[in-house]
Each structure stands twice: as structure tokens, then as C-alpha cells.
Amino acid sequence: MKNFEEKTLSEKKEFNGKCITVSTYDVELSDGKKTFREVIHHPGGVVVVAQKGEKILMVKQYRYPIKQVSLELPAGRLEKGEKPDDAIKRELEEETGHIAKTWKSLGYIYTTPGVCDEKLYLYYATDLEFKKQNPDEGEIIEFFEYNLDEILSMIKDGRINDAKTICALTRAFL
Amino acid sequence: MKNFEEKTLSEKKEFNGKCITVSTYDVELSDGKKTFREVIHHPGGVVVVAQKGEKILMVKQYRYPIKQVSLELPAGRLEKGEKPDDAIKRELEEETGHIAKTWKSLGYIYTTPGVCDEKLYLYYATDLEFKKQNPDEGEIIEFFEYNLDEILSMIKDGRINDAKTICALTRAFL
Numbered sequence: 001m002k003n004f005e006e007k008t009l010s011e012k013k014e015f016n017g018k019c020i021t022v023s024t025y026d027v028e029l030s031d032g033k034k035t036f037r038e039v040i041h042h043p044g045g046v047v048v049v050a051q052k053g054e055k056i057l058m059v060k061q062y063r064y065p066i067k068q069v070s071l072e073l074p075a076g077r078l079e080k081g082e083k084p085d086d087a088i089k090r091e092l093e094e095e096t097g098h099i100a101k102t103w104k105s106l107g108y109i110y111t112t113p114g115v116c117d118e119k120l121y122l123y124y125a126t127d128l129e130f131k132k133q134n135p136d137e138g139e140i141i142e143f144f145e146y147n148l149d150e151i152l153s154m155i156k157d158g159r160i161n162d163a164k165t166i167c168a169l170t171r172a173f174l
Numbered sequence: 175m176k177n178f179e180e181k182t183l184s185e186k187k188e189f190n191g192k193c194i195t196v197s198t199y200d201v202e203l204s205d206g207k208k209t210f211r212e213v214i215h216h217p218g219g220v221v222v223v224a225q226k227g228e229k230i231l232m233v234k235q236y237r238y239p240i241k242q243v244s245l246e247l248p249a250g251r252l253e254k255g256e257k258p259d260d261a262i263k264r265e266l267e268e269e270t271g272h273i274a275k276t277w278k279s280l281g282y283i284y285t286t287p288g289v290c291d292e293k294l295y296l297y298y299a300t301d302l303e304f305k306k307q308n309p310d311e312g313e314i315i316e317f318f319e320y321n322l323d324e325i326l327s328m329i330k331d332g333r334i335n336d337a338k339t340i341c342a343l344t345r346a347f348l
Contacts, residue, residue, distance in 0.1 A: 004236035004243050004314055015189040015196050017212045019289060022189050022196055027238060035312035037238045038191045040214055042289070062178035063287040064201060064211045069178050070287050077288075107332035109340065111286040113237040113244050114251075115193060115216070118286060120337075138209035140178055156348050158281035163294075163337040166283065170344045174330050 003030040006037075019043070019077065042118035046088035047075040047164045049172040050100060052128040055145035056169075057096050062140065071154070072162040073169070074143070075120070076136075084121035092125065096143040097133035100125035106171040111163055122168040148173065177204040180211075193217070193251065216292035220262035221249040221338045223346040224274060226302040229319035230343075231270045236314065245328070246336040247343070248317070249294070250310075258295035266299065270317040271307035274299035280345040285337055296342040322347065 007028040015022040021041045028034055050057040050073075063070045076091035078084065085103070093099055106122035135141045146154075151169060154160040181202040189196040195215045202208055224231040224247075237244045250265035252258065259277070267273055280296035309315045320328075325343060328334040 004234070006236055006238050014191070017188070017196070017198065018210075019212050020196075020214070022191070022194075024191065025238070029312065029314060030236075031314065033312070036192075038193050039239045040194070040290075060178070062180055062204075063284070064180050064199070065213045065289060065291040066284055066287045066293070070284070072287075107335070109335050109337045110237070110240055110244070111337045112290070112292060113240045113246075113336060115239060116214075116286070116290070117239040119240070138203065138207070140203060140205065152348060155344065161281070161283050162287060163283045163285045163341050166344055167337050167340045170329065170340055174326060 005030055009034070038115060040116040040118075042116055043078045043080070044084070044119045044121070045075060045077045046084050046091055046121045046123065047073050047168045048088050048092050048123040048125050049073060049106070049168050050092055050096065050098060050125040050128055052098070052145065054147055056148055056151055057092075057098065057128075058144045058146055058151070059095050060142045060144065070162055071144075071160055071165075073165045075164060088121070088123050088125075093131065094134050094136060095141050097131050098128045099131055101127035101129075106168060109164065109167045120164050122164075122171055124172045179204055183208070212289060214290040214292075216290055217252045217254070218258070218293045218295070219249060219251045220258050220265055220295045220297065221247050221342045222262050222266050222297040222299050223247060223280070223342050224266055224270065224272060224299040224302055226272070226319065228321055230322055230325055231266075231272065231302075232318045232320055232325070233269050234316045234318065244336055245318075245334055245339075247339045249338060262295070262297050262299075267305065268308050268310060269315050271305050272302045273305055275301035275303075280342060283338065283341045294338050296338075296345055298346045
């Protein structure tokens, strides 16, 4: 196998936001050629396939970057210093009002590794109990319960287009 | 269903890169509250499940943002003014040296709709013929052929973690 590694020559910080930061890098490829990389640094996040009997919990929310309502699994960003195993319990309760007794890791994914370091930890949760929905400030979210076969047909026909949702369901039920 | 739409009050351009741009927006939620959004604007891209007999074409490359080699389907960004249907033929040939006679759309996905507008168009290609690999300047790529069941087990056990790769294969073979 080829040697692929890229060596960082210099970094320039370009944008320091509340959620993301952006830097540009001069790098040296393994063949000695020089190029540059634009990188979005993201805190990472969590996603859960939460199963309640025959149903899977899903949320609908407006996604401002794509200017449309998106049907997705419950998910969210890691807060500063927060562990994924804690973040996903917080997000599930905030977005759907449910707590789960049984948790299983489904590994992780990179959402767009060519330009962003976002790493999402995936979970499968069962033994659910409803308490009370309590979304974050600035989030308007509705939650729904769907049968798995409905969800799979929405993935297939393009009514579900959110990458993390498709990946987590694939890891859970492949 | 709730009214979810968010109204843009103002935009501030934060970063103008070669691949991405970043803006921040003050927005008004449907309940009248005000908040802000950070948005990465991305040109979009293309991904292909290219099947050659029993084999699927995959590529390995170093992904600088995540500092590791990633096993993925052939994929790439749209060039300025380029149509997805043209871009995917160019990318398949550049990265794997193959051209395909038969193409089918598998719809599209959003890789990370909470913070980025990246839209990836997915394809399924068959009737492949090998010509000559010809990667972009600044790309070091190796291509491989895997049986579908090997790929599915790598998705399941976490050796494949690239979201677009998992999504396209799920759409193709679900």
C-alpha cells in the first residue's frame, strides 16, 4: 500500500465560531508535492436509534443551512468536555422526552472527512420510558414514532436524506 | 405540524475559501425568538457505487481533516458550473480509471444539514471498462475491488466509517 500521510507545514486560523472553527493548512504530500487544505473543526456529536416496541423515534426540525424541514434520528453536538455516552442521553431526553435503560454502541462515522473532522458516535437504545420533551433554546423540534419498514422505505425513496440517520439505521439493522 | 421556518435577518460573510465559504446569520424562529446560525456553504458533490461483476470499486486516500486513511466509494466535489451527472463520470474515471455505460440515480443526501449545505448526489454504475487512473493534482488515491459482503461486514464492524459510502451502499442494496 502507498504511503499516504500528509505533513502539516503551517496553519492559519480563518474563523472562530461558536460551533465550528476553520483553518487553512499548507501541507506536504507523501510524494513531496505541496498543496493546501481547508479544514472545518467540529466538536463532534451523537446520534441514536431509539426503539420503543416496534417503533423508532424520529424528530423533525427546520435545518437552516438547507432551508427545509428534515426528518432525522435524535442527535446533537457534544458540549464542551462532554462524553458521547452522556451527550446522547441528554439529547434523547431533550428532543423526545424519553429516557432509555439499555444502550449499545454502534461505533462512529465521519460525516464529511474530506473537509471536516466531525465524528458522530452512533447508539442503539431500547427499554424506553417517556418523561417530558425539553428542547434546547433556539430549537423547535417535533418527534414522531415510525415503524422500521416505513423508515426503510423513506430511506430508499429519498424522503429521508440525512446522512447520519441513514448510517445509524444501517449499522443497527444491517 | 408545527411551523418551523426560520427567517434570515442578516448575513455576515466570515470566510471565503477555495472549497468552502462560511457565513453567520441572525435569524428569527417561527415562534418569534431570535438566534444565530453558522453555516458552511459547500459546492456539493457526487458518489458512486460502481459494480464490476461481483465487485464494488472502492478507493483509499488520506483524509487530512481526520488524519487517517479512509476507505470510501469513489466521490468528489462539483466543479464550478458542473452538473452532477457529468461530475460523477469524471470522478469515477479520475479515481479508478473506469468508465461505465449504465448509470442510475440513487437520489441525494445531506451530509451534515445542521451546519452545512453540502448535498451529495448518489449513483449506481454498471457495465464498467478499465481505461487509466488519473487522479487530481494533490490527490494520492489507490483503488480496490471488494465483494459486496466484505463491504457490508466492514460497514457493520466499523472498518468503513465514511458516511457517504454507507449511505450510497444502503440506497443501492437496501
